[in-house]
Amino acid sequence: MNPHLDKLQSYPFEKLRQLFGQVQPNTQHTAISLGMGEPKHPTPPFIQQALIDNIAGLANYPTTIGTEALRGAIAGWLERRYGIPALDRATQVLPVNGSREALFALAQTVIDPAADALVVCPNPFYQIYEGAAYLAGATPYFVNSDPARNFGCDYDSVPAEVWQRVRLLYVCSPGNPTGATLTLTDWEHLFALSERYDFIIAADECYSEIYHGDEPPLGALQAAHMLGLSTVERPYARLVVFSSLSKRSNVPGMRSGFVAGDADVLKKFLLYRTYHGSAMSTAVQAASVAAWNDETHVEQNRAQYRAKFAAITPLLREVMEVELPDAGFYLWADVSRTGLSDTEFAQRLYAEYNVTVLPGSFLAREAHGLNPGRNRIRMALVSGTEEGLEAARRIVQFCKTLNP
Numbered sequence: 001m002n003p004h005l006d007k008l009q010s011y012p013f014e015k016l017r018q019l020f021g022q023v024q025p026n027t028q029h030t031a032i033s034l035g036m037g038e039p040k041h042p043t044p045p046f047i048q049q050a051l052i053d054n055i056a057g058l059a060n061y062p063t064t065i066g067t068e069a070l071r072g073a074i075a076g077w078l079e080r081r082y083g084i085p086a087l088d089r090a091t092q093v094l095p096v097n098g099s100r101e102a103l104f105a106l107a108q109t110v111i112d113p114a115a116d117a118l119v120v121c122p123n124p125f126y127q128i129y130e131g132a133a134y135l136a137g138a139t140p141y142f143v144n145s146d147p148a149r150n151f152g153c154d155y156d157s158v159p160a161e162v163w164q165r166v167r168l169l170y171v172c173s174p175g176n177p178t179g180a181t182l183t184l185t186d187w188e189h190l191f192a193l194s195e196r197y198d199f200i201i202a203a204d205e206c207y208s209e210i211y212h213g214d215e216p217p218l219g220a221l222q223a224a225h226m227l228g229l230s231t232v233e234r235p236y237a238r239l240v241v242f243s244s245l246s247k248r249s250n251v252p253g254m255r256s257g258f259v260a261g262d263a264d265v266l267k268k269f270l271l272y273r274t275y276h277g278s279a280m281s282t283a284v285q286a287a288s289v290a291a292w293n294d295e296t297h298v299e300q301n302r303a304q305y306r307a308k309f310a311a312i313t314p315l316l317r318e319v320m321e322v323e324l325p326d327a328g329f330y331l332w333a334d335v336s337r338t339g340l341s342d343t344e345f346a347q348r349l350y351a352e353y354n355v356t357v358l359p360g361s362f363l364a365r366e367a368h369g370l371n372p373g374r375n376r377i378r379m380a381l382v383s384g385t386e387e388g389l390e391a392a393r394r395i396v397q398f399c400k401t402l403n404p
Helices: 003-007 012-019 045-053 055-059 068-082 099-110 128-135 184-197 220-226 245-249 263-276 282-292 296-317 342-353 385-402
Strands: 093-096 118-123 139-146 166-172 200-204 239-244 257-261 330-334 376-380
Touching: 003 128, 012 342, 045 055, 045 282, 055 282, 068 093, 068 220, 068 257, 068 282, 093 099, 093 263, 099 128, 099 166, 099 200, 099 239, 099 257, 099 263, 118 128, 128 139, 166 184, 184 200, 184 220, 220 239, 220 257, 239 245, 239 263, 245 282, 245 296, 257 263, 296 330, 296 385, 342 376, 342 385
Parallel strands: 118 139, 118 166, 166 200, 200 239
Antiparallel strands: 093 257, 239 257, 330 376
16 A cells, blocks of 8 residues: 555544534534535536537547647636736646646656655645645645734745755645735745745635635736746746636536646646546536636626625624635634634534534644644635525524623
8 A cells, every 4th residue: 555645634524524423413403514615606507508518528538638629718718817928728728627636636746756855835724735745755844824914824934944845835825714815925935935946836726716805816827927927938937826617617516627837847747647547528628618718607606705705704703703804715713712622613513503614723734833723613605695694693692602
């Protein structure tokens, strides 16, 4: 067996299942789950129809590089969304089966297992980053998010001897679970570190289209272009961006996303994926073209989230420390003033009010003397507004029983 498998922790939802293992929820309340970040808004009918209309494609093997139509649709969306120069459809864009598998596979492509490499991850984080590092033969190095920095990571705290061993840096902006976004100054600092220490930046941007302010989140390619890194001899050097239709278009079951950026990295990544057998069905590709070419459904989806967050956040703010995030569909709440730990809070809320939330400590690791997820909970506001409001009312009631 691969010995690196022994380094993997249980996924957060398995930890949650074990936490609830001996708990019987209060059946006077219907079950409401805010635990899993799975979009629940309906899939737009035109995407469903595009999938049906192209179902005959199941009779053919798809190519790993994907169709010209899909690569063109992805590149066109990136150019419109971020105001960047035209991308080379043949070398700078590659479709993938959702950002999750690609985030994992990139580490297997770029890490030399004999190099004693480090992979820098934000903390808390999407657990794929950690697993990808371990199974590539590297070691994750966690940089804690800081509430005082709008949950940004303090990369200046990383010693030079650590940066010298780094071969890959995972960045999630907007972040999971914090919703924090990086500024142009943040990106400039990361690009300078990448150039100085010669590591690749993997920018996970799957929440980019669910934002709550007037300005859309700054993207990594956009930031690189603004800083003059899109027109140099090697455009977007050491930068690979990941995104997905799952949250943007409410199609998590389609498993459709892309990587874009440094053509040299993508050339090696395509070679790896060709052997890995990660080609996307042509029917899914056709439906993806339809999704990337339409913005109306994205605007409608974003409006639903904005209305939901505007209704729910003020209710919860009465009983816990929680603020509207920059972006994403999570609330990242501090429950310290309830007198319960994050695991105790989740367990008792489930038992007494049949509402599921995810303990923040399950999404982070003990690093540099603390677990930055401790005493926080993540609430995924992915269902309808009424169900979200009902969950919020129960949480408020529960907290008031703790602190009348």
